[in-house]
Amino acid sequence: MLRSLSDIARRNGHSIWLFAGSDKGGERIANILTIIETTKLHGHNPEIYLKDVLARIQDHPKDRIAEMLPWNWKPANARYEAA
Structure with missing residues (x-):
């Protein structure tokens, strides 16, 4: 899972985090990316x-x-x- 999230950050040049706006925003992005990657891992x-x-x-x-x-x-x- 962590590798998948790292791959997303790398593909986007870490720019995705620039739009988080705050630490809380960064947590929200991490949460939704975790849901997305977990969903993919389960074949959905x-x-x-x-x-x-x-x-x-x-x-x-x-x-x-x-x-x-x-x-x-x-x-x-x-x-x-x-x-």
């Missing part, structure tokens, strides 16, 4: 994963939130599986 398209999870999470039961993690995620819509 990050854009499809994020769209699906963000659309469903508000109504998803709190006691089943682990179902939304990249390693447990199953798309709500069958068309996502083909992508």
Whole structure:
């Protein structure tokens, strides 16, 4: 995971961090990049994963939130599986 994040920073010449604005902004960027890379590691398209999870999470039961993690995620819509 750390290697993937380092690769992103290297490809972007570390410029991605210039737009963080603050330490908190840097943490937010690191968090979203971690989600994206974890999603990729589990064989999912990050854009499809994020769209699906963000659309469903508000109504998803709190006691089943682990179902939304990249390693447990199953798309709500069958068309996502083909992508």
